[in-house]
Amino acid sequence: MTTPTKNQKAKIFIVDDHPVLRQGIKQLINIEEDMVFSGEAGNAKEALLGIEKKNPDLVIVDISLEGTSGLELTKSIIAKQPKALVLIVSMYDEAIYVERVLKAGAKGYLMKREAGDHIIKAIRKVLAGDIYVSEQWKDKLMNKVMGRGTTKNESFTVALSDRELEVLQLIGQGHSTRQIASELFVSTKTIESHYANIKNKLDLKNSHELIQYAVKWCLSEK
Amino acid sequence: MTTPTKNQKAKIFIVDDHPVLRQGIKQLINIEEDMVFSGEAGNAKEALLGIEKKNPDLVIVDISLEGTSGLELTKSIIAKQPKALVLIVSMYDEAIYVERVLKAGAKGYLMKREAGDHIIKAIRKVLAGDIYVSEQWKDKLMNKVMGRGTTKNESFTVALSDRELEVLQLIGQGHSTRQIASELFVSTKTIESHYANIKNKLDLKNSHELIQYAVKWCLSEK
């Protein structure tokens, strides 16, 4: 991957299994003067081949590819080209993905629902060497990083305690408060406390959001 | 809604909350000589206003709109204009949706993953007064209609009603009972009833299992 000079257009490669969406992004990119559509792929295999061939400046990757996920593809790309610029697009607006994606080495996370000019903005920001995340997540991620006070910002994954992690897993498996309490041989009140602490740490509004988070977390750990 | 004469281009209206996707479809339509992009909307409310104003020949509706679902929007459109031509596009590849959508009055069901020329093909078919469904679903739907007497429910979610499915989705998105009730303008008691019915139909023991199921189902693409 080469850095484009000021007179060269940045070459953008798109990996998404929705042809129409590729078309839409392609159009948006080619309207701009400082970037140009370089190639596309509908799955991870084609993507790795195409990227090697076209040597783009930035790769846009859909996180929910069929077969190999966008997350895995990102890791593969970064493994081959540590300096590669990967911008993830996703249907999901979930912190769980934002964090994982950035940890995997991607330089940005963008929701498909966001308007077209956001995509261009995100591309420019990543090309400039910055990290792009939506405004709404910037705050949340900041809170998470800052909230731990002195601890180093090596990871976004919040420092849940062992016990909290254990409870989170059981929640994700669909167990009720009472069930969890009896499985861990403690009071339901204790589990309620863990609920509250986890919710605070993860910045979740209510127990439904917690369960949602827990289920997603359990699924993504596989 | 007026039928276009042979010399008039068919006006196509797009409802989708992904701007990039609208852009992509718009491009594909405007390439063709017998159709033209007429207008767009990102949600149900804008859609109903825009459709009334632009009076398009065909409306493309994304099934997974935020707020009012594409299914509900389709029903509203058909209620206002029984002869309206609605083509549903979806990220999802589920029989439940195909059936539901056609029962709601839509004239076609198309997956976003399908290539661009399929969309044009689908639009032409619907404009001609036919029903469009993907080849793979044609057979399945036929089998279902034919052999309805003998075969039982092969899929769990098939048994859920429209409303129940809507509630399941909102649960999967992490909304609370109260939230869902106010979003759907009904009593919390009604939502509780839906909870109970869904649990029975899906054979789930408690609400935590229901939430777990809902989240997984939402993630695995409705």
Place this chain on the structure above:
DNA sequence: TTTAAAGTAGGGGATTCCCCTAGAGAGTAT
């Protein structure tokens, strides 16, 4: 026409949620 299903909603007791406070023990910084 009868039957069934869907959508609505209420009663009422059991349970859980969600805001507090709080103590014991482990680890850490000054």
Place this chain on the structure above:
DNA sequence: ATACTCTCTAGGGGAATCCCCTACTTTAAA
């Protein structure tokens, strides 16, 4: 050593919900 922080534990109490009922209306099917 002392003070401070974090973890794990658990309770009080009111609000919310769950979960078992019943029940009415409307629409669809047999």
